[in-house]
Amino acid sequence: MKEFILPAIALITLTHSAPAQTPTPAPAPAVTIEWQTATSLKLPRDHHSTFLVQRPNANFLYVVGGTNYRDLYDSVERARINADGSVGAWEEVGKLPGPRGGTSVDVVGDYAVLTGGQISTGGGMKGLTRINEVYTA
Secondary structure, eight states: OOEEETTOOOOOEEOOOOOOOOOOOOOOOOOOOOOOOOOSSSOOOOOOEEEEEEEEOOOEEEOOOOOOOOOOOOOOEEEEEESSBBOOOOEEEEEESSSSSSEEEEEETTEEEEEOEEEESSSSTEEEEEEEEEEEE
């Protein structure tokens, strides 16, 4: 503690106190996730991309590209996500510009933007080449 005397005004005492401590928030309640079996994709795949398209009358999950470790896929499949969270039947609704895996897809407004990934320059999984291509649909 320091005391200062200022002429003809008053005695002022300055003290230092520790900052107020923020209370620790209560832990969030535990969340239990119960997975339910859903409709299988048309093709088994890995290194694919997925994205969700939400519309006023329907929501769709899309799956694009990927590989089965023998071949790369160019298919675009979608399934309706029902109001109860169940997944409807998968249907092929288009093709990518070519077979590819490991892409990224984001939805911006009414457009899907597909970026990067890898393609095969030697057939099947031979000669994989990373690409910097960008497409919109």
